[in-house]
Amino acid sequence: ALAPPDLSLKEALSGLNFWLQFFIEFVLAGCAFVICNNLAQMVRALGPPESEAEASGDRPAGMSAAPLVSLFSIFNCGGRLVVALVSESAARRGFARSLPFSVACALMAVAHMCVMAHHRSALALGCACAGLAYGALAAVNPVVVSVLFGTKAFASIYTAVMVAGGLGSMGLSSALAAGNYERATAPGETVCTGPACFRSTSAICSAISLAGLAASCALASRETAAKRIRRRRSMSTINVFAHTDRDSQASE
Secondary structure, three states, rough: OOOOOOOHHHHHOOHHHHHHHHHHHHHHHHHHHHHHHHHHHHHHHOOOOOOHHHOOOOOOOOOOHHHHHHHHHHHHHHHHHHHHHHHHHHOOOOOOOOHHHHHHHHHHHHHHHHHHOOHHHHHHHHHHHHHHHHHHHHHHHHHHHHHHHOOOHHHHHHHHHHHHHHHHHHHHHHHHHHHHHHHHHOOOOOOOOOOHHHHHHHHHHHHHHHHHHHHHHHHHHHHHHHHHHHHHHHHHHHHHHHHHHHHHHHHH
C-alpha cells in the first residue's frame, strides 16, 4: 500500500485539496440542514392537511413532519453503513476514496429539486435523498482526510474541515432559507403557504450542490493523480534498489 503524505495543518491549508473538501462539506452539510431544520415549515407550505383529524384541529400543525424526520434519519444511518462498505470495496479496485462525494452531491441536488416540486411524495423522496447524501458525507469524510493529508495532524485538519459544516448550516439553513421564507410570507401572516416559500432556496441549494459535484470530481481526479505519482516514485525506488543489488552481486 502506498503511504499517504503526512501534512501539517498549515501545509494542508495551503493546498487546493483542503479547500475542495471544505467546500464539499459546506455544500452537503448546509443543504442537508436546510431540509432537516425546515421540514415542519415545508409541510405547512404544501397546504392544509388531508386527514379530517388534522383539518379539524385535533392534531397540532406540523405534526405530519415527524415521519419525514424519521425518513431522513433512517436514510442517514443507512447511507453511513452502505456508503462505507461500497467505498471500501471501490477503493480496493483502484477508485478514489473521495469519489462518493460526487454521488452525495448529485443526490443532494435531486433532493432540493424534489422540494421545488411542491408535492408530498416528492418531499418524502427529497428527505430520503438528503439523508442518504448526508450519511455518505459522514462515512467518507474522515477517510478522505487521512488519505489526502495523512495522520500526522489528522485531528486538527479534520476539525478544520468540520468548520465548513457549521458555516453551511448558518449560511444556508439559518440565513438563506429563513430570509427567503420571511420574504415569501404574506403581510400580516406568520406561516407561509405555497410553492414560493422554499422555491428560491431549493433552487440555490440545487445549484450549489451541482457546484459541489464539480468540486468532488476535481478532488477525486487530483487524488487519483497523486496516487499515480506516488506509485511511480515507489517503483523507481524499487528499481534503484534492484539495480544496486545486481551490481553488488556482479562485483562479488
